[in-house]
Amino acid sequence: MEKTKVLVGLASCGIAAGANKVFNKLLALQGADKLDIEIKKTGCIGMCYREPLVEIIDDTGSYLYGEIDEEKAVSIFDKHLKQGEPVKDYIVKSDFIETQDDAFWEGQVKIALRNCGIIDPENIDEYQEQGGYKALEKILKEKISQEQVIQTVLDSGIRGRGGGGFPTGLKWRFAFNYKSEQKYVICNADEGDPGAFMDRSLLEGDPHAVLEGLAIAGYAIGASEGVIYCRAEYPLAIKRLNIAIEQAREKGFLGKDVMGVKGFDFDLFVKEGAGAFVCGEETALIASIEGERGMPRKRPPFPAEAGLWAKPTNNNNVETYANVPYIFLNGPESYSKYGSEKSKGTKVFALTGKIKHGGSVEVPMGVSIRDIIFKLGGGIIDDKKFKAVQLGGPSGGCIPEYLADTEVDYDSVTATGAIMGSGGMVVMDETTCMVDIARFFLDFTVKESCGKCTFCRVGTKRMLEILEKITVGEGQDGDIEKLEELAYQIKDSSLCGLGQTAPNPVLTAIKYFRPEYEAHINDKKCPAKHCKKLLTYTISPENCTGCTVCAKNCPTNAIDGERKELHEIRQEDCIQCGMCYSKCKFDAVLLS
Amino acid sequence: MRVKRILQEKEVANQASVDLSLIDPLIEKYKSKKGSLIPILQGTQDIYGYLPAETFIKISELTGLKLSEMYGVATFYTQFRLNPVGKHIVKVCHGTACHVQNATAVSEALEDALSIKDGETTEDGLFTLESVACLGCCSLAPVMMIGDETYGKLSGKQAVKIVKEIKISESN
Numbered sequence: 218m219e220k221t222k223v224l225v226g227l228a229s230c231g232i233a234a235g236a237n238k239v240f241n242k243l244l245a246l247q248g249a250d251k252l253d254i255e256i257k258k259t260g261c262i263g264m265c266y267r268e269p270l271v272e273i274i275d276d277t278g279s280y281l282y283g284e285i286d287e288e289k290a291v292s293i294f295d296k297h298l299k300q301g302e303p304v305k306d307y308i309v310k311s312d313f314i315e316t317q318d319d320a321f322w323e324g325q326v327k328i329a330l331r332n333c334g335i336i337d338p339e340n341i342d343e344y345q346e347q348g349g350y351k352a353l354e355k356i357l358k359e360k361i362s363q364e365q366v367i368q369t370v371l372d373s374g375i376r377g378r379g380g381g382g383f384p385t386g387l388k389w390r391f392a393f394n395y396k397s398e399q400k401y402v403i404c405n406a407d408e409g410d411p412g413a414f415m416d417r418s419l420l421e422g423d424p425h426a427v428l429e430g431l432a433i434a435g436y437a438i439g440a441s442e443g444v445i446y447c448r449a450e451y452p453l454a455i456k457r458l459n460i461a462i463e464q465a466r467e468k469g470f471l472g473k474d475v476m477g478v479k480g481f482d483f484d485l486f487v488k489e490g491a492g493a494f495v496c497g498e499e500t501a502l503i504a505s506i507e508g509e510r511g512m513p514r515k516r517p518p519f520p521a522e523a524g525l526w527a528k529p530t531n532n533n534n535v536e537t538y539a540n541v542p543y544i545f546l547n548g549p550e551s552y553s554k555y556g557s558e559k560s561k562g563t564k565v566f567a568l569t570g571k572i573k574h575g576g577s578v579e580v581p582m583g584v585s586i587r588d589i590i591f592k593l594g595g596g597i598i599d600d601k602k603f604k605a606v607q608l609g610g611p612s613g614g615c616i617p618e619y620l621a622d623t624e625v626d627y628d629s630v631t632a633t634g635a636i637m638g639s640g641g642m643v644v645m646d647e648t649t650c651m652v653d654i655a656r657f658f659l660d661f662t663v664k665e666s667c668g669k670c671t672f673c674r675v676g677t678k679r680m681l682e683i684l685e686k687i688t689v690g691e692g693q694d695g696d697i698e699k700l701e702e703l704a705y706q707i708k709d710s711s712l713c714g715l716g717q718t719a720p721n722p723v724l725t726a727i728k729y730f731r732p733e734y735e736a737h738i739n740d741k742k743c744p745a746k747h748c749k750k751l752l753t754y755t756i757s758p759e760n761c762t763g764c765t766v767c768a769k770n771c772p773t774n775a776i777d778g779e780r781k782e783l784h785e786i787r788q789e790d791c792i793q794c795g796m797c798y799s800k801c802k803f804d805a806v807l808l809s
Numbered sequence: 810m811r812v813k814r815i816l817q818e819k820e821v822a823n824q825a826s827v828d829l830s831l832i833d834p835l836i837e838k839y840k841s842k843k844g845s846l847i848p849i850l851q852g853t854q855d856i857y858g859y860l861p862a863e864t865f866i867k868i869s870e871l872t873g874l875k876l877s878e879m880y881g882v883a884t885f886y887t888q889f890r891l892n893p894v895g896k897h898i899v900k901v902c903h904g905t906a907c908h909v910q911n912a913t914a915v916s917e918a919l920e921d922a923l924s925i926k927d928g929e930t931t932e933d934g935l936f937t938l939e940s941v942a943c944l945g946c947c948s949l950a951p952v953m954m955i956g957d958e959t960y961g962k963l964s965g966k967q968a969v970k971i972v973k974e975i976k977i978s979e980s981n
Contacts, residue, residue: 230946233959265948411904411943449851449888450944452957491847491886494942508844509878510885526843567947569906575948607905643905643947657908661942667885799914799965 219276221254221298226270226334228261228421229453230414235286236269242287243271246294254298260422262334264321265576267309272334273297283309283318320592321574326555328563329378329539330579333422338457341464344425350470352545353432357478363393366437370541373549374561379405379497379534380609380638381714382560382627388531391521392438395529400440402431403525403532405502406447406454409494410610411661413641415565416535418577420447420454423539424461428485430538432470433545435483438531443483446502448490458487494611494665498713499524499532501667512667513713534639536565557583560626564637570607570644571598580625587621590644601646605729609638611658611665612718614725615651634725636718650747651730652737656684658722666715673716676707680723689750692738697727750793752808756784760805767797767806827861836871846874846882850889859890895930895937897975900954901968904943912951916940918965919953922972935979936972 225231225240243256262270267283271293274280280303282293289307296302303311309318327333336343344350356366371386392400404427408416420427431443447455462485465471473482488506495501496511503525505511524530540562544552553561560582566589569575573595580589586606590596597603605615614635616623623629630637645654659681668674680703683696704720711717727734736742743751756767756776763781768774775791778784786797798806835852839845849872853864860883869876883889901916916927919938923931930937946952949961953968960971 229944229959230948233946233949233952233961268948408945409942411908412906412947413943414945414947417945450941489848489851490888491851492888493886505847506844508846508882510881569947569950570909575906610905641905643909645909649909654909657905 221273221275223254223256223298224259224272224274224334225256226260226262226268226272227258228418229451230261230265231268231270232453234268238287239269239271239285239290242290243294246291250299252298257337258339259336260333260338261330261418261577263330263418263577263579264309264318264574266574267318270309273303275301278312279310280308280313281310282307318574320595321576321578324581324584324588324593325579326563326581327579328543328552328555329419329426329536329565330422330577331543332426333418336423338422338424339460341425341461341468344423348546349425349542350429350465350468352542353429353436353470354476355545356433356436357476357481363437363439366433366545367393369545369549370437373540373544373552374556375537375540375544375552376560376627377534378536378540378564378639380612380636380640382637385533385537388521388533389434389437391519392440392529392531395522397529399442399526399528400438401525401528401530402434402438402440402443403499403502403506403520403530404431404443404445404535404538405497405499405532406445406451406535407490407497407502408448408451408535408639409497409665410612410639410641412567412569412607412643413610413639414567415577415640417451417454418567419535419539419565420451421457424454424457425465426539426542427458427535428461428465428471430533430541431485432475432483433541434531434533434538436475436481438529440529440531441482441484443485444506444525445485445487446490446496446506447487449492455487455489462487493667494661495667495713495715498715501713502532503530510667512669513715515712536640555581557624557626557629559628564625564640566625566640566642568594568642568644570642571601571646571649572596572644573598582626583624585622585624586616586642589625589642590621594644597644597646601648603644604647604649605645605651607635607643607645607654607722608641609636609718609721610641611661612636612714612721613638613641614721615645615654615729616725617729620729634721634728636721648745648747650688650743650745651726651733652684652687652743653745653747655723655726656681656688659684659719662715662719666719670711670713670716672707672710673719676703676710677716677719679703680707680720684723687734687737688743688748690737690741690748692734694738696738697731697734701727746808749795752793752795753788754786754791754793754795754797755807755809756786756797757805757807758783760803762803762805764802766800766802770796770800772796827857827863829863829867831856832864832867836868840872846879847886850879850883854889859893862891893930893934896935896979897955898937898939899972900939900941900944902942902944902946902950902952902954903940904945904947904950906943906947907951910950914965915951915953915963915968918969919972922969935976 271282271285367389375385376382475481493511496505500514501511520530565579605617607615627637663677666673761783768776775787952961
């Protein structure tokens, strides 16, 4: 009989939810009882909305427990681990019990995330038990040629998972074709899109898969050195990457004569980002690795010809590299059998916002957005009305409810005006104001524009000013047209992807939610009741107790009323600050 | 960071002197490596909590890096700080997921309670308030991070309570 295994999901979001306390509690309980079980940490299991998660695998099968705190940990330890009786109430997934969460897993295909939540990311042996480094071994030991490796990647149909969607095999071929004594491979782990955490999950949960993918890419293009550029905001990912690199070196998967194969040297280094969104753009990223301000450079020459230190360089995203070993182990057709005609394989999405089941999910390309949100995601919080979903972060756009049957593949999503992006999917409900969301993204790009191109630096600022005016009720006739004109100018006159795509959130918002913009500008109303300055505050006679709290806190003394009597807001003096609304304990202040 | 450049220059004059020998091993480690300006600055900030003006001059003298280049890089990246910060940095996440779950209310409540604006430090030197882009814990939105501890599913009131508790434990 195998030892019972207890896995605790210890990725960043698990830890934030308190998983470390649960992990330590379980260890303490085991120590006190001298129970012969194995308690280990693992990466992101994906079910973020049920964190902290604990999985117990005993001789009968697997049981995943959700929302476990120290108290519940004691209970599952006593009942399940000591007496062999699973605690049904806390189970969120099991082969034996149906739960309300089962829909979250239906339709998911785990390729990139194949080991996340299963192995201990800080233990190379566990990665190897899952077939890890076998793909690299096969290529090196069977002396598969560089051309053939590239052909296999092409055959799999995989396209850049960072959002661009450029065929990965083609990219490798370009870098391969340029002759140079020194070449580089780079892994872009500067996941800066607000609302996206797929790469973090992967790096924290299965760093070796990324390392192996990089080594294969290095072999294919003829590079001896690789750099993983990881944002500094992911300390745990950086820590686990460094542990993984050290272990891989010890085992000879990195370093001189990789796996004893003469002539193939390959080593990897982690470079910490320093907080600049634009460094997700490949030429800016290269400038940053070289120690400069992360400003994009003109292309051509493309990095495949002259990239890092002006040498041929291949640059892919974390998720792309993580897929590579799978493709070689199982054959390109095992990958290309998933997906739609032009977008093969699977894609990881970070499902967040006003959604019941937030987390990371991996689905075959071609699934509809509606299925992701309503089947896997369980629908909208409080069953409010689904309004739109934001894809692609500050470079992407909002897809409205009536287009939710759009399939997720590069071309269908691009046709809506949004972009596939790296996989952030932020769900919005009827209370989300689309003018405010556009303003939010513009505010982000204004701060993150590197300042090199005038239109991006100044134009986005002007757009932001117009949007700010609209949200406070100072919008004028013609503002929408002005926004559109600026948007196209910025798109046409910016050097890099940041500027070229920065107006997308505004353009899609205008395209699909024009009446909402017009309501702000013409009627000075915010239909989502979000923009404070456009709201009218009144006091409900039913709920008001006359406690005087609102009147005391009103900064303009616009509220009249005697103690224990109904209060009233003088609209001519109200500045819509919302103070009365936030101070009232009886929900008596109404918004309209 | 970029927008606050002028303000920072003015305040640099008030900095207390620091022990410059602390960065010797760091400079030694990176001196001969090309493209190591960013790791040097990151290491320096790890030591002092910010980038003291004096360290720029010392690094420049020992590595041959130009002061203008160093200043350019230090002001480009949001991670670098040119002024001392509070003992606890309160990072309020303003990623998309946190924004739609009303992270603004969290920031406003904290600004109110600490009587400082975003990016400022309290007079007692205990707290620095910082709005940050995504912390990557989107499913727990809205989120804030103090030190290594992340707090999720916050309201303005809860955030203020957490900060006040830290303040009380500091005064004991």
